[in-house]
Amino acid sequence: MKARPLRFHLALLALGLLIPLVLFAAGAVDRFATSQRGAREQGMRETARALALAVDRELGQSIRALEVLSHSELLARGEYETFYATARTVVRSRQPWSSLALVDANGRTLLTTDEPFGTSVSSPLGLPYLREALETGRPVIVDYPVERMQGPPTVVVAMPVRRGERITGVLVALYSMQHFDKLWSEQRIPSEWVGTLVDEEGVILSRSRGAERFVGKVASPAFVANMRAHSPEGFFPARTIDGMEVFSAVSRAQVVPWTVVFSAPRAVFSAPMERSLLALLVAGLVCCLVAGAWATWVGRRITHPLRALARAATDSAATPAAFTNVGPTGISELEGLRVALARTTALAAEREAALRAKMREAEAARAEAEAASRAKDQFLAMLGHELRNPLSAITSGVKVLSIARDDARRERTRALVERQAFHLARLVDDLLDVARVSSGRITLQKGPMDLSECVRRAMAALESSGRTQAHRLEVDVQSTWLEGDESRLGQVVTNLVSNALKYTPEGGRVSVRTRVEGEDVVLEVSDTGVGLPPEVLPRVFELFFQADRSLDRSQGGLGVGLTLVKRLVELHGGTVRARSEGASRGSTFTVRLPRGAAREAPQPRVAEVLPGVGRRLLLVEDHADSRHLVRQLLEADGHTVFEAEDGLSGLAKARELRPDVVLLDIGLPGLDGYGVARALRDTEEGRGLLLIALTGYGLQEDRARALQAGFDEHLVKPVDIVRLREALAMREQQVGAAS
Incomplete structure (x- = not known):
């Protein structure tokens, strides 16, 4: 080399x-x-869209004016000469109109403002637009090609005249297409740009440049094909009829099948580049x-x-001093021997590489810490927002209940408070469930179940909450048996349907389907909502991820629902996939679960648990408000309820009152719920008690610890009255068995 x-x-x-x-x-x-x-x-x-709207507006005004004239009492009474005078006045007052004529159902021209009243005029019934107006009973707008008439192109508006349910004639208004030339002047189109109005056959009706040469001519076949291919709106390169290379924007009018073409020279686009x-x-x-x-x-x-x-x-005669006598070099490395220089350079390179590696590691660690801090801040902001919303509604609802005197208003407010309380509980449950799944602390309680029944129950719960009233629901489920945890799969269905309802505008459709495919059960939830951009799809199942980062957060949520869906499905050995055609085109979530060894056999239906007979209950709870509300619920079911606010007083009252059931909180001051339960079980009067734990600790190990301490049942706050009635029914069963 x-x-x-x-x-x-x-x-x-x-x-x-x-x-x-x-x-x-x-x-x-x-x-x-x-x-x-x-x-x-x-x-x-x-601009093209605005011009098309202007054309629609102009023609719409003509249609409305003709419709008013068609309902004239003069026409209904047959006073055609008086109507003729009115028509001439209208034509003079409306600048676009050049003439107005009345043709009866037999094709006779009864009058035209172009001729004196009573003048015989040839019958125009053979014209297609007249036949269409008489046959359909709807207004018809057409443009006359220039070769079929003298002068500039003309717009014809034909309006049927009715007498009752019968069509008695047609009002025909004519005005020059030159009236649409004002579109170009109003838009102040640059002189080198071109605005064109073209009908559906490609005939040029109006043009901002060279109108006298090109109006009435047919555009090139290639341009017409491009125009039709990009209907109703589009943008494409083209060549104008006078040979100019342009880019054209097209927009089709709604009232009449005309297209507005707005063209700019290609140099306008290429010159800046x-x-x-x-x-x-x-x-x-x-x-x-x-x-x-x-x-x-x-x-x-x-x-x-x-x-x-x-x-x-x-130099063979050089001495070691020769290397230092070459004069100042300005570079320290050149002052030593080549071997020393090479060694020094190698060591310096190694040190520099190690330093850079450490700097990269430190930079990566700092970036990771900053990202974690940002994620924490974003989550805390979302959590604060989502918790404050239901808390604000509950607080306001309580204030309304304190002042409302109308029963209907109080019932609406009570329902609102209940709905927001359930929403708040669900937010907390979702967060806890995600944490449990992530740490591997959820154990599935699998058994044979029908996924279609799970879907029906979830949909019934959503409908009863009023969340589905503004949407169209399509539920197409067939019997689909599998081995699964019915409660957790219910969460999957509820989260997916809630997500679809949340991001689907009012009037949109949400579809839920189940089917069997080979050895798998498939659940599919689709909607016609806002959809998902392609760049968002790979991240929809990430924890705390939300596509909408706007400050208004109108849709709400913490970004944990889909994460929980994915992890619960994976615990069942299944998969979940999101699919969308793009923004505003809806989304589809498909869950695929293995069937396992399930058999298609009916399961016994669990009857609804109603309030039982009145029992003596002791409620031990240190939170005064919660204790008061739970007491009201129990007394409404006919029970006699005694209260205690800490562990020691609860233990003393239990020994003194000897109740049938003790509802016991875990986190009590003085002596916790575990200690109270163990102390009661150690006494003779406490061995026959029904002990129920009411606690905010809901992990599987919390339940196991409660049962080990002597509790008969473990219920998680907020209290579910149906579940509480089931637990109290255990006592009635015990009493019945003893008797």
């Missing part, structure tokens, strides 16, 4: 550093030009020259001392 001077390599190094910068600048320029082009394209689309690239090229050349000069200057400062050291090393 041929050796090159050091200056050559320094120049290559400078170019190696410069070229990526130039490429980055070129990419930035290209992206800027692309964004500018996108902005121009959007502006042209909006060309200017930017030219400036970039000049700047790149200048930078290359500067880099070359800099590399030459630096190379001289390095090569001159190196040549002196080389000459000294090759």
Whole structure:
């Protein structure tokens, strides 16, 4: 390999550093030009859409004016001469209209403002638009091709005239297509741009440039094909009828099948890019020259001392002092021996590599810590927002209940407070369940179950809460048996359907389907809601992730529902997948679960537990408000309830009152619930008690610890009255068995 001077390599190094910068600048320029082009394209689309709306508005006004005239009492009474005078006045007052005619159902022209009243006029019934108006009973708008009439193109608006349910004739208004030329002047189109109004056959009806030459002509077949392919709106490159290369934005009118075409020369789009690239090229050349000069200057400062050291090393008569007598080099490494220099350089390189590795590790650790801190802050902000919403509603509802005198209003407020309380409990349960699943502390209670029944129960609960009233629900479920935890799969169904309802606007559709595919059971929840962009789909199951990061948080939620769905499904050995065609095109979540060894056999139905006979109950709870509310619930079921606010007083009252049931909190001051339970079980009167734990500790190990301490049942706050009735029914069964 041929050796090159050091200056050559320094120049290559400078170019190696410069070229990526130039490429980055070129990419930035290209992206800027692309964004500018996108902005121009959007502006042209909006202008074309505005022009189409103006056409619709103009024709709509004509239709409404004709509709008013068609209901004239003069026509109903047959006073055509008086109506003729009115029609002439209307034509003179409405500038776009050139004439107004009345044709009866037999094709006779009864009057026309172009001729004096009573003048005989040839029958126009053979015209297609008249036949269509008489046959359909709807207004008809057509444009007359220029070759079928004298003068400029004309718009014809035909309005059926009714007498009762019978069509007695047609009102026909004509006005010149030149009236639409004002569209271009109102929009202040640049002189080199072109605005065109084209009918569905490609005939040019109006044009901002060269109207006298091109109005009435048919656009090129390629342009017409592009226009139809991009209906009702679109943007495409084209060539105008006068040969100009343009980009065209098209928008189709609604009232009549005409298309507004708004065209700009292609140079408008390419000129900024060309200017930017030219400036970039000049700047790149200048930078290359500067880099070359800099590399030459630096190379001289390095090569001159190196040549002196080389000459000294090759001189046989040189002494060690020769290496230090070559003059000041300005580079400390060149002052030593080559071996020492090589060793020093190697050691320095190793130290530098190690330092950089440590710096990278420290930077990565810092970035990870910052990301964790941001995630924590975002979660705390979301948690505060989501907890304050139901708490605010509950607080306000309680205040309303204290002042409301109307029973209906009190019932609505009570339902609101109950709904928000359940929502708050569900937020807490979701957070706890995610934590339990993540730490592996959830144990599934599997058994044969029918997923379709699980879906029906979840949908019934959502419907009873009023959350489905604004949506259309489609439930198509078939009997699908599998081995699973019915409670946890109910959470999966509820979370998926709630998610679909949350992100589907009112009036949208939410569909839930189950089916069997081979050895798998499939649950599919789809909606017609806001959908998911492609970049969001891979992250929808991440913890605390939400696609909408806006401050209003109108949809709410903590971003844990889908995470819980995924982890519960995976605990069952299944998979869940999200699919969406894009924003505003809905979403579909598909859960696939293995059937296991389940058999399709009916399961016994559990009857609803109703309030039992009145019992003597002792409620031990240190939170006064909770104790008061639970007491009211129990007394409403006919029980006699005694209270205690700590563990020691609860133990004393239990020994004194000898109740049938003791409802006992765990976290009590003085003596906790475990200690009270063990103390009661050690006494003769306490061995026959029904002990029920009411606690906020809901882990599996908490339940096991409660049962080990002597409790008969373990219930998690907030109290579910149905579950509490089931637990109290255990006492009635025990009493019945003893008797």
